Amino acid sequence: MWNEPYLETCCRSALHRLELSGALGRPDGLKDGPCLHRLAGMRLAAHQADGRFRITPEGEARHEREVLRSRPAA
Template identity: 65%
Template structure:
């Protein structure tokens, strides 16, 4: 049974961009702010309070399952941001 909150296409794209940003995060004020704020409420994103968004562990896991299409606990052979 599906028990996770649905992510719109725009939110999946915003999550992917956030994961690609890595340790520097994404600055606030971008077009994907509404998606990042929405995902912050879901626990996938955190705002550092200084104008940057960062992915959480939960967000990384969701990104892997939904965007990269990998199973829980597994990593892709060559992760794009490593």
């Protein structure tokens, strides 16, 4: 049974960009800001004291399951 909240396409994209940003993270105030705040509310991202969002271990696991899983094999 699926027991995780659904991630809208825009939020999956924001999660992917967050993963790609690595330790640098993503600043608040960008177009994907609402999604980053939503991801933080789901504990998939953390809004740090420096104002940047960084992916959490839970976010990395969700990224692997939902984003990387959907990529076609090379």
